[in-house]
Amino acid sequence: MDSYEITANAKLNLFLRVRGILPNGYHSLYSVMQEIDLADTLTINIYPEREGGFDIKCIGRNDIDPEKNLCSKAKDRFLSSLRRKASSDPSVPNAELWKNNRFPYIEIVLTKQIPSESGMGGGSSDAAAVLMVLQEHFGEPFTDEELAQLAVNVGADVPFFLYGGTCLCERVGEDIRDLYPLSDIPLLIVKPYEGVSTPECFHAIDSKPLPAFDEERYEAYIAGINSDEKDALSRFLEGGDLLTNDLEIPSEEKVPLIKKVRESLLGTGAKYSRMTGSGSAVFAMYDSAEARDKAYDLIKDDPEFNNCDIFLSKTI
Numbered sequence: 001m002d003s004y005e006i007t008a009n010a011k012l013n014l015f016l017r018v019r020g021i022l023p024n025g026y027h028s029l030y031s032v033m034q035e036i037d038l039a040d041t042l043t044i045n046i047y048p049e050r051e052g053g054f055d056i057k058c059i060g061r062n063d064i065d066p067e068k069n070l071c072s073k074a075k076d077r078f079l080s081s082l083r084r085k086a087s088s089d090p091s092v093p094n095a096e097l098w099k100n101n102r103f104p105y106i107e108i109v110l111t112k113q114i115p116s117e118s119g120m121g122g123g124s125s126d127a128a129a130v131l132m133v134l135q136e137h138f139g140e141p142f143t144d145e146e147l148a149q150l151a152v153n154v155g156a157d158v159p160f161f162l163y164g165g166t167c168l169c170e171r172v173g174e175d176i177r178d179l180y181p182l183s184d185i186p187l188l189i190v191k192p193y194e195g196v197s198t199p200e201c202f203h204a205i206d207s208k209p210l211p212a213f214d215e216e217r218y219e220a221y222i223a224g225i226n227s228d229e230k231d232a233l234s235r236f237l238e239g240g241d242l243l244t245n246d247l248e249i250p251s252e253e254k255v256p257l258i259k260k261v262r263e264s265l266l267g268t269g270a271k272y273s274r275m276t277g278s279g280s281a282v283f284a285m286y287d288s289a290e291a292r293d294k295a296y297d298l299i300k301d302d303p304e305f306n307n308c309d310i311f312l313s314k315t316i
Helices: 070-088 095-099 122-137 144-154 158-163 198-206 215-225 232-237 248-254 257-267 289-300
Strands: 002-021 027-047 053-059 105-111 166-171 175-178 186-191 272-275 282-285 309-314
Touching: 002 122, 002 158, 002 198, 002 272, 027 122, 027 186, 027 215, 027 309, 053 070, 070 095, 070 105, 070 122, 070 144, 122 144, 122 158, 144 158, 158 166, 158 175, 186 257, 186 289, 198 248, 215 232, 248 257, 248 272, 257 272, 257 282, 257 289, 289 309
Parallel strands: 053 105
Antiparallel strands: 002 027, 027 105, 027 166, 166 175, 186 282, 186 309, 272 282
16 A cells, blocks of 8 residues: 655635636636645555555545545546546556556545635645645656646646645636745634635626726736745735735625624734635734734634634745
């Protein structure tokens, strides 16, 4: 048996703009995504001596349906792509085995910390972790570009997690630009009990005119982020009114507590607060861990947020 243990970190959309609908029917996005230290862990056991098969166990959160887990989809896409490549390229390691579908038994034990329907990409991060482990185990049969294409076919956020850190992500999520890190910003994250369905959120925004998008201003702002002249929080906050999330209003209509959480976090002295992705998690940035920890004490003692998940975190 070959055993791999890997950490799958969550992400935040520090801001998110929707620029329209692409010819393939997906929405064209423009967002700075940021990896944070809240994480799931995966143990992936591969049994070369056993007949091919698959099993996944999910520990820690009972709201995750193993049958719908993106880990399974990532495994399926990887193996089917490997079979096709092995059939046409004999230089692929062990091509004779893979083209005949003689894959080993794979077992995944997933320990969840990242809540579902939060906008923090837990499922996508788990899927990326599976792709990276299988890429290593099978002798790196795919180029970086091929693996990225595999990733976007699993889910829109999955390619980001092959990079991590701080990235500008455009279109469906496959156009990725590494940025100078916005690391070590203290975060407080509040996830209302009720989640938001991503398809429903996008459907709601499609019924309204999209807000204006000033490409020149955003490019100038990204250039400012992509430097080391100031600390991370200062560089980020220079975006001012550009730092919006076009999905926030339709998500607030589905889950009104999102707006209350954000207002409360700003009331604790946060320098910035925004919903991530399509929600329902809301994050706040602070200029020190001490300020963040004081805010945590206020929020966790507020009875209005008794049913919320609350996380102390930081950017990485």
